[in-house]
Amino acid sequence: MTPTLIIVPGLGDSGPQHWQTLWQHKFGAERVRQDDPENPVPEVWAARLHEVIGATPGELVLVAHSAGVATVAHWARLSGGEDRDRVRGALLVAPADPEQAGMAELHPELLALAPLPLEELPFPALLVYSENDPYCTPERAELLAEAWGAAAVSAGESGHLNVDSGHGDWPDGEILLSEALHAWTPPAVVRF
Template sequence: MTPTLIFVPGLGSSGPQHWQTLWQGKFGGVRVEQDDWNAPTPESWAARLHEVIEATLGDLLLVAHSAGVLTVAAYAQRYASSPRVSGALLVAPPDVERADMPQEVYPLRAVPLAALPFPALVVASENDPYATFERAAELAEAWEAELVTVGEAGHINVESGHGEWEEGEILLSEVLHAWTPPDIVRF
């Protein structure tokens, strides 16, 4: 049995042509819906992710993009990770500490830098307008996550030409292939 995918979008959510939305339609899963997609706070966004995790049955794999990646890090810092969270695919983490970032992301500036309590793969672009590859590598190292480059892929969103994002599906497949179900306890 494969884990249920929980999609964690970033600012503005992920529109109908974004790979997260297309993947959810293709693979199923649950989408985290925030009260205000343009006013993220680590507390409220992590709390909503926690609610979704608690309400979803089975083993879980988090699939996050952009500010959604920071939501996963905030969740891991604020809540005892559910043993059902088997791992995370963290795509295009933004560098919200940069001075040129939109004001809406300022509340996210205290990026948690502790190791994540579950395996994670950080997927980063070498020409992301919201983070250098070096910064993505620093975050991956702090989170004790694996890092993979997808070359020059922009922010890995619709604007950078990533709708279906077949390369991402391959990475998701690799994460799912590496996933090990918890031991079955027999009575």
């Protein structure tokens, strides 16, 4: 059975040309829609993710971008039980680091997401980061991946991996997702 993707956007809910929105339509994914997508509150955003997970049957894969990555980390810390067990894995793309120096000037609303939880995630994850992302240094991205027990992969100098950095449909991301899904799928049991 193919898992259902759950899109977890960051600030602004990832606009119509963002790869998350394009993937939502392409793959029939579910989407987390925050009441106030410009002002993250960890407990509120995590609760909305929890609602969407609870309303979506079967196995799930979380596909988070930017502040959505922090939402997944906060949700994993705050939630428990069978809903977490249904998450086969998470694709965590271009995390926004609310603890990064200068974030108050870049996006002060992201400061509300600090501190980021550093507990290991209860499901496999792949963190994709950029070497020149203004919202998270490569070193911090690798530290987050290690803390979360996630594999990490650099997308090179790709900005914030969004529309502004030229990532509309993002076919390379689809390849990474496909490879991660393959790695997260347990081998079939053959009975004789």
